[in-house]
Amino acid sequence: MPIRYLTADAVRQAERATGDLLTGGALMRRASSGVAQVVIGELRATGGCYGRRVGGVIGAGDNGGDALYALAVLAHRGVACTAVLLNPDRAHPGGLAAFCRAGGRIAETLPSGLDLVIDGVVGIGGRGPLRSAAADQFARLERAESGGPAIVAVDLPSGVDADTGEVHDPAVQATITVTFGAPRNAHLLAAPQCGRVEVIDIGIDRFGPSDGPAPRLSVLADDDVAGLWPVPGPDDDKYSQGVVGVIAGSARYPGAAILATGAAVSATSGMTRYVGTAADEVVSHYPEVVAARTLDDAGRVQAWVVGPGMGTDDDALAVLRTVLETDLPVLVDADGLTLVAAHPELVADRRAPTLLTPHAGEYARLAGDDVGADRLQAAAGLAAKWQVTVLLKGRITLVADPSGDVLGNDAGSSWAATAGAGDVLSGIAGALMASGLTPSLAGAAAARVHGHAADLAARSAPIGASALLGAVRPAVRAIREASAIG
Numbered sequence: 472m473p474i475r476y477l478t479a480d481a482v483r484q485a486e487r488a489t490g491d492l493l494t495g496g497a498l499m500r501r502a503s504s505g506v507a508q509v510v511i512g513e514l515r516a517t518g519g520c521y522g523r524r525v526g527g528v529i530g531a532g533d534n535g536g537d538a539l540y541a542l543a544v545l546a547h548r549g550v551a552c553t554a555v556l557l558n559p560d561r562a563h564p565g566g567l568a569a570f571c572r573a574g575g576r577i578a579e580t581l582p583s584g585l586d587l588v589i590d591g592v593v594g595i596g597g598r599g600p601l602r603s604a605a606a607d608q609f610a611r612l613e614r615a616e617s618g619g620p621a622i623v624a625v626d627l628p629s630g631v632d633a634d635t636g637e638v639h640d641p642a643v644q645a646t647i648t649v650t651f652g653a654p655r656n657a658h659l660l661a662a663p664q665c666g667r668v669e670v671i672d673i674g675i676d677r678f679g680p681s682d683g684p685a686p687r688l689s690v691l692a693d694d695d696v697a698g699l700w701p702v703p704g705p706d707d708d709k710y711s712q713g714v715v716g717v718i719a720g721s722a723r724y725p726g727a728a729i730l731a732t733g734a735a736v737s738a739t740s741g742m743t744r745y746v747g748t749a750a751d752e753v754v755s756h757y758p759e760v761v762a763a764r765t766l767d768d769a770g771r772v773q774a775w776v777v778g779p780g781m782g783t784d785d786d787a788l789a790v791l792r793t794v795l796e797t798d799l800p801v802l803v804d805a806d807g808l809t810l811v812a813a814h815p816e817l818v819a820d821r822r823a824p825t826l827l828t829p830h831a832g833e834y835a836r837l838a839g840d841d842v843g844a845d846r847l848q849a850a851a852g853l854a855a856k857w858q859v860t861v862l863l864k865g866r867i868t869l870v871a872d873p874s875g876d877v878l879g880n881d882a883g884s885s886w887a888a889t890a891g892a893g894d895v896l897s898g899i900a901g902a903l904m905a906s907g908l909t910p911s912l913a914g915a916a917a918a919r920v921h922g923h924a925a926d927l928a929a930r931s932a933p934i935g936a937s938a939l940l941g942a943v944r945p946a947v948r949a950i951r952e953a954s955a956i957g
């Protein structure tokens with residue numbers, strides 16, 4: 472099942488729906504004991520709890536309350552706990568009383584030599600960057616990678632916007648983020664700032680995929696991707712699984728053609744066609760590709776990928792126009808996007824499934840404005856305006872359809888930030904569209920496999936797009952074998 476990510480409003484709505492649990496404080500007790508359990512797990516993994524030293528930076532709202540109750544639990548376990556109250560008069564009264572009763576110590580500044588620090592400055596009630604009093608406390612700490620204390624953020628790393636994931640400056644860089652009931656948008660959109668995200672069950676209802684106002688963000692689980700991935704069945708032949716056609720590259724830029732076509736060959740069985748002037752180079756790399764120099768000679772396909780390295784001259788425009796005038800699913804990337812930006816009428820009346828896959832620069836050309844800090848709204852806004860599916864590339868890929876549903880994917884690492892990686896993505900996603908997946912599912916599943924392939928290929932050393940392409944099949948295999956479907 473895809474995992475739904477929530478806005479701060481949706482979280483508050485879900486909490487209010489629990490009625491007595493919220494007003495009676497049960498939710499906060501569950502949340503704080505969840506935070507304490509995660510901290511205990513972390514301390515145990517690094518030498519045990521008793522006698523260890525934990526600090527907390529405590530804001531004026533319920534986020535600070537969660538942190539104080541969690542510190543109280545830790546103090547009862549023999550952990551030496553120190554809290555810095557950013558606003559002593561407004562610290563959560565119940566949490567503060569519990570903390571003091573458990574033997575916690577209040578200080579003006581975090582002491583040195585801490586094993587772990589709890590960020591209880593703000594959660595979903597936070598606005599803007601960390602204020603200076605809080606920022607000063609975190610600035611004193613050595614970074615966790617350089618031997619400093621691990622930082623466990625309660626609900627969100629403070630200074631990160633819950634809904635947009637905007638990382639203000641300054642903001643907390645968390646080692647682990649502990650959240651409650653369901654992840655918040657920021658846990659995907661600002662994933663690198665959150666570290667490992669632990670979701671604690673506190674007994675609130677789950678939101679369904681179509682609940683709440685747009686944009687609604689969800690993430691496919693590996694099992695979803697495994698279940699969606701097309702594989703041949705007993706009655707299949709090379710045509711029945713969906714033939715993808717790739718229009719990419721040129722004699723001058725054959726690389727894009729080879730990468731996009733090779734990715735399509737690797738992603739699904741059946742057949743891949745290629746159309747363009749790099750036909751000889753493509754076939755010399757992939758003899759199984761059925762190549763033609765012109766669209767007229769191409770043969771039938773069930774989806775097109777058009778654009779990578781194809782140029783932006785009149786010939787390219789004519790080919791793009793012909794493809795977009797069909798009623799077949801079409802993925803438009805790279806040079807194809809530059810042409811679409813200059814000729815929006817190419818997609819304006821299109822009814823067939825259409826996937827545009829811009830990086831930030833191409834997005835700005837299409838939208839007439841930069842992506843900005845709210846990438847979710849940027850992707851969803853363009854999809855709604857153009858009535859197409861938009862896959863916005865980056866470490867966090869967002870695939871927005873015109874209805875306001877957005878599928879996101881965190882690549883998990885940034886090894887894919889290499890020239891030609893986008894060509895690989897378009898080949899994978901186009902092959903999935905040819906097999907019948909919607910542009911959203913094709914884009915999101917392709918992004919998941921692409922990120923995984925980059926990790927597998929890199930294993931700590933830099934890669935180029937060819938290595939990424941070589942790891943597409945191992946990535947599909949790993950995801951399918953790890954799931955019940957494999």
Ligand SMILES: NC(=O)C1=CN([C@@H]2O[C@H](COP(=O)(O)OP(=O)(O)OC[C@H]3O[C@@H](n4cnc5c(N)ncnc54)[C@H](OP(=O)(O)O)[C@@H]3O)[C@@H](O)[C@H]2O)[C@@H](O)CC1
Nearest residue numbers: 498499502531532533534593594595596597598600602626
């Ligand atoms: N509802 C529930 O039952 C449950 C809620 N839960 C927990 O409650 C949290 C939400 O609590 P909340 O609504 O009290 O808001 P919260 O995130 O603490 O922030 C508000 C305070 O922050 C301050 N502040 C704002 N911006 C700031 C900044 N940049 N830098 C510094 N300070 C800033 C602002 O101060 P002011 O602007 O008034 O000076 C205000 O006092 C949620 O994230 C979860 O942890 C769990 O226990 C589960 C059950």
Ligand SMILES: Nc1ncnc2c1ncn2[C@@H]1O[C@H](COP(=O)(O)OP(=O)(O)O)[C@@H](O)[C@H]1O
Nearest residue numbers: 830864865866882885887888890891892893894
């Ligand atoms: N920092 C990053 N971390 C992970 N993946 C990234 C990062 N930056 C880009 N990517 C991914 O790499 C690919 C780059 O695509 P693109 O910018 O079109 O490159 P090219 O045009 O050179 O092929 C996309 O799939 C994108 O999502």
Ligand SMILES: [K+]
Nearest residue numbers: 590593625627
């Ligand atoms: K926090």
